[in-house]
Amino acid sequence: xxxxxxxxxxxxxxxxxxxxxxxxxxxxxxxxxxxxxxxxxxxxxxxxxxxxxxxxxxxxxxxxxxxxxxxxxxxxxxxxxxxxxxxxxxxxxxxxxxxxxxxxxxxxxxxxxxxxxxxxxxxxxxxxxxxxxxxxxxxxxxxxxxxxxxxxxxxxxxxxxxxxxxxxxxxxxxxxxxxxxxxxxxxxxxxxxxxxxxxxxxxxxxxxxxxxxxxxxxxxxxxxxxxxxxxxxxxxxxxxxxxxxxxxxxxxxxxxxx
Amino acid sequence: xxxxxxxxxxxxxxxxxxxxxxxxxxxxxxxxxxxxxxxxxxxxxxxxxxxxxxxxxxxxxxxxxxxxxxxxxxxxxxxxxxxxxxxxxxxxxxxxxxxxxxxxxxxxxxxxxxxxxxxxxxxxxxxxxxxxxxxxxxxxxxxxxxxxxxxxxxxxxxxxxxxxxxxxxxxxxxxxxxxxxxxxxxxxxxxxxxxxxxxxxxxxxxxxxxxxxxxxxxxxxxxxxxxxxxxxxxxxxxxxxxxxxxxxxxxxxxxxxx
DNA sequence: TAGTGGTCTAGACCACCTT
DNA sequence: AGGTGGTCTAGACCACTAG
Numbered sequence: 001x002x003x004x005x006x007x008x009x010x011x012x013x014x015x016x017x018x019x020x021x022x023x024x025x026x027x028x029x030x031x032x033x034x035x036x037x038x039x040x041x042x043x044x045x046x047x048x049x050x051x052x053x054x055x056x057x058x059x060x061x062x063x064x065x066x067x068x069x070x071x072x073x074x075x076x077x078x079x080x081x082x083x084x085x086x087x088x089x090x091x092x093x094x095x096x097x098x099x100x101x102x103x104x105x106x107x108x109x110x111x112x113x114x115x116x117x118x119x120x121x122x123x124x125x126x127x128x129x130x131x132x133x134x135x136x137x138x139x140x141x142x143x144x145x146x147x148x149x150x151x152x153x154x155x156x157x158x159x160x161x162x163x164x165x166x167x168x169x170x171x172x173x174x175x176x177x178x179x180x181x182x183x184x185x186x187x188x189x190x191x192x193x194x195x196x197x198x199x200x201x202x203x204x205x206x207x208x209x210x211x212x213x214x215x216x217x218x219x220x221x222x223x224x225x226x227x228x229x230x231x232x233x234x235x236x237x238x239x240x241x242x243x244x245x246x247x248x249x250x251x252x253x254x255x256x257x258x
Numbered sequence: 259x260x261x262x263x264x265x266x267x268x269x270x271x272x273x274x275x276x277x278x279x280x281x282x283x284x285x286x287x288x289x290x291x292x293x294x295x296x297x298x299x300x301x302x303x304x305x306x307x308x309x310x311x312x313x314x315x316x317x318x319x320x321x322x323x324x325x326x327x328x329x330x331x332x333x334x335x336x337x338x339x340x341x342x343x344x345x346x347x348x349x350x351x352x353x354x355x356x357x358x359x360x361x362x363x364x365x366x367x368x369x370x371x372x373x374x375x376x377x378x379x380x381x382x383x384x385x386x387x388x389x390x391x392x393x394x395x396x397x398x399x400x401x402x403x404x405x406x407x408x409x410x411x412x413x414x415x416x417x418x419x420x421x422x423x424x425x426x427x428x429x430x431x432x433x434x435x436x437x438x439x440x441x442x443x444x445x446x447x448x449x450x451x452x453x454x455x456x457x458x459x460x461x462x463x464x465x466x467x468x469x470x471x472x473x474x475x476x477x478x479x480x481x482x483x484x485x486x487x488x489x490x491x492x493x494x495x496x497x498x499x500x501x502x503x504x505x506x507x508x509x510x511x512x513x514x515x516x
Numbered sequence: 517t518a519g520t521g522g523t524c525t526a527g528a529c530c531a532c533c534t535t
Numbered sequence: 536a537g538g539t540g541g542t543c544t545a546g547a548c549c550a551c552t553a554g
Contacts, residue, residue: 065525087532198516204506205463205481223463223481248462258456323544345551
């Protein structure tokens, strides 16, 4: 899809070879450095897992000091966009299993253990977005979506019934036959160059409907935890809407405050 | 050139004397600066709302550079322990209404608005800690606790039934007559010098029992959101165990991920 | 105007990793 | 041995707030 822009970096006219940053009133230099790097991540100029140039190289390229580059990079580490390892370099964050588990999977067992869920897809549908879906995914009327219905088990016990909606335009080649794997965010990244950078969740208690009750092995009307999540890219475009209904008899949802 | 630091640490030095920091292998200087400042917060040497000395003063006192003090202070701002305002100074965080609402109250209305709850105390009891309470609050067998039962309304609608347990030893003067106010964390801080620094929450869906159902105006067995929270001080001592059961028909619990 | 935090630079040395 | 990020220092200037 997006080609490495290295060759096209110097197509002649534009701004010369590199964006030479200069002081702008009201906008710190390090913020401008962040913008440049962020844009390159969006463009897939540096790909997930790849190493960035060293602090000194970036500093030379952008005509700022190494300390300014350092502040920009550290800020982006705090946003989970980059990772730094002493002696090795600075790398674009990648969606490993571990990362998915700790960043985006918040159901833990009574013993405090995190377990990787196992999913079974119940249905995969291709259709027009409902009004609610358009609202959540910021889509125009008439937009197509892919709707996924699956059940996820923790320790071999069916625990989560999940409905996902993806904008068709972001995932052109995805269809019902090519079943997506367990780690969807990694799949989005590897196959489509789409990186999920953050997600907003809202949580409620709901009563299980008959189908959910049957799938989860509880009584209809039993209390379930509903997690409503919209995942967005680095540049804040919605990627996925996911509604998970969880049996919390043996698992709890965790959050840190303060 | 690094100053030789003289290393004249006096063995018989008094506590009130200035701790002169020196390099220790494996422990960065800024981490030591953080420790000193953190300990002073724990000791209430600087009180909530008070201004700290300037970066330069602290740097001189601790025999480190201003940049090192800066890093320590900024780290502690990220932990919500301090606040900095350009041109004014660095201040110890205080529990304002606004702060309590945004840091520790996570039920928001359908419209995304945060509302301050209004509480009515149903019971206030003084008794021995149960085993579960001892576990959560890290108390020794036989410890006394204060148990509070209250109902909280949002927009005049009873929405949360809450049970709180406080270690008696932390709140010696608190009794059933002196009813604590709405903002408990601020109360703890102002009256007892106890600062809640962070909290861990775990969330589940549960069925309303008959009493809760009556208080909240729902049917018995209706799904409620249960939030289980232990609040701890800067030095990680448990201050309060709180179990809130919420009617989430009109409110949702929010969290950010990534 | 004086004092504070915020930004930026330059250079030194250290700890760690790869070769 | 050479390169990377991590720490620490020193000093300059800017932006904001207060008296």
